[in-house]
């Protein structure tokens with residue numbers, strides 16, 4: 001039987017172990033390496049919404065992939081009732097470039113909702129995710145399946161070599177050998193580009209995202225997500241948490257663009273008829289997303305090494321669907 005290593009315990013790595021367990025794939029052992037202190041995970045620094053966002057099939061491979069990802073996630077919620085996932089309404093509105101917007105969201109209507117002014121808004125069924133609760137659930141569901149030998153090693157992978165098998169060395173100096181390895185290291189996958197020189201890893205890059213997080217908010221209304229002219233306000237009632245953001249910066253560091261972040265808060269504050277907490281009460285959250293060529297996610301095999309990533313702004317939408325693809329194609 002095969003031994004499998006997975007580098008990464010973010011949404012990609014955990015969706016994969018969950019999928020393999022659900023599909024009852026047999027392995028002698030699965031070992032997950034992670035080192036969140038050194039390779040800062042994007043998964044828990046994410047606004048974590050799964051929504052169709054006006055997409056329809058048949059226009060682009062990326063759009064089709066995202067639609068399939070949304071459908072896969074919807075079925076997962078329906079059939080498996082995961083913890084940390086709430087069904088919500090996604091409101092998406094625009095005051096600028098209305099013709100383009102109406103093309104993408106033809107079923108919207110002019111309404112006020114919780115805005116100060118009448119605005120063209122489309123509504124969609126969506127999912128709001130508590131990243132910690134949901135990814136912990138994925139792990140605990142997998143661990144509770146007896147046939148499944150899962151080992152978690154909290155250490156940084158610093159070397160990967162391949163001959164008949166794949167040899168992994170970690171920061172503590174220990175070596176481990178496996179039949180196959182999956183790289184699910186998010187934006188850190190690019191450090192392994194020499195192992196797959198002709199792939200999309202060559203050009204993948206980190207793109208920073210940041211947002212305000214306000215806790216202990218006492219709003220009575222149900223959870224919802226609002227996107228207005230590209231700015232987001234996300235209300236999570238069970239967590240009493242409000243998120244406002246988010247920025248997109250073509251950079252690999254974690255210093256947020258404060259002026260842009262404040263400008264988003266200000267635009268949201270001007271638009272909504274809701275009492276927002278003062279800006280200085282917000283905690284600033286920053287994540288590094290992995291953007292691959294043309295924003296398209298990748299999944300490919302090179303020898304005994306499998307690479308999954310480039311999930312960019314859609315890690316929660318794509319991970320389950322891509323895990324199924326990975327399992328079908330390579331394991």
Ligand SMILES: Cc1cc2nc3c(=O)[nH]c(=O)nc-3n(C[C@H](O)[C@H](O)[C@H](O)COP(=O)(O)OP(=O)(O)OC[C@H]3O[C@@H](n4cnc5c(N)ncnc54)[C@H](O)[C@@H]3O)c2cc1C
Nearest residue numbers: 008009010012035042043046049157185186209287315316
């Ligand atoms: C501000 C913001 C908002 C977002 N909003 C959404 C949204 O609304 N909806 C959505 O679907 N997505 C959203 N995303 C994107 C989503 O969060 C990411 O696509 C997703 O988290 C990427 O997951 P991942 O598992 O690939 O990587 P990560 O979460 O970064 O996990 C990588 C893992 O690999 C490990 N690792 C890496 N290298 C090594 C190594 N050498 N040795 C050991 N361990 C290693 C790390 O420790 C970590 O466990 C958002 C992102 C940001 C920043």
